Amino acid sequence: MYGIEIYNIKNRHITIGTNKEKKFSLYIYHMSNQDPLEEFLNEFKEVQFSANLTGKQKCSLLKILRKNTPAFAIGEEPLGKIKGHYIKIYLNVERPYPPMLRRPPYPASLETRKEIEKHINELLDMDVIRKLGNNEIVEIITPVLITWNDGKFRFCEDFRALNNCTKADRYPILRISHALDKVAKSKYITKVDCMKGFYQNGL
Structure with missing residues (x-):
């Protein structure tokens, strides 16, 4: 057969x-x-x-x-967004922000600046970020590029100083053993990898 x-x-x-x-x-x-x-x-x-x-x-x-x-996110299609939920970050300082937060961008070479601009344009095209209005001011801008072993770049932000001025969000975390017990008798286990998952959360 x-x-x-x-x-x-x-x-x-x-x-x-x-x-x-x-x-x-x-x-x-x-x-x-x-x-x-x-x-x-x-x-x-x-x-x-x-x-x-x-x-x-x-x-x-x-x-x-x-x-x-x-x-499914296919090709250059826009990313999905989580509806009805936004991440809120509360600061323990008020404006005017302390000097530790009002940092200028890090020095960058011409090649690095081109890569940063490229990544920013990609985020704009994906509707992840938006351009500032005329009366809007952002004082915390610390873009950083990380180079992978294959020579590609990853666009990040250095928020270490901001973390020190952020109110802690404490909540109980589910024990791994309890989570495994709930799926112990499952016939099928499905894992879904969200494309650029952090970008799908509204801030």
């Missing part, structure tokens, strides 16, 4: 063979011609399926992915 998985996205004729001694098990999954199937498959071409899944299970999974496409 041979299992064959075929994704015919262009409705072409497929010839399997004429050897009648071999038996084939085919699962045919139809998708509407009106939907942009080829575009969908191109967007999810990096999806890796478990080798333990059958062709029918893979088709079912593709159907679920296709139905919930808006839940």
Whole structure:
């Protein structure tokens, strides 16, 4: 018995063979011609399926992915946002802020300044940050670039001084053992990695 998985996205004729001694098990999954199937498959071409899944299970999974496409960040699409919740940071100082907070930007080379500007423009395009108005003043600006081993840069902010002027937010943390007990009898465990998760929180 041979299992064959075929994704015919262009409705072409497929010839399997004429050897009648071999038996084939085919699962045919139809998708509407009106939907942009080829575009969908191109967007999810990096999806890796478990080798333990059958062709029918893979088709079912593709159907679920296709139905919930808006839940995934694909390409240059805008990031999602957490609705109805904002992170609030309370300071234990008031304006005028102490000198430790009113720091000028760190000295940077021409190459570093170009990278900082590039990352700022990317954040603007993703609607993560916005430009200041004429009457708005921001006194805490300490951008920092961290270089990875592959030569790429990561854009960060140095908020160590700000942390010293921030009121502590204390709350009980769930014990790991209790969390594991709750999922001990689960049949499936799903892990979702939010793309640029910190940027999806309103501040």
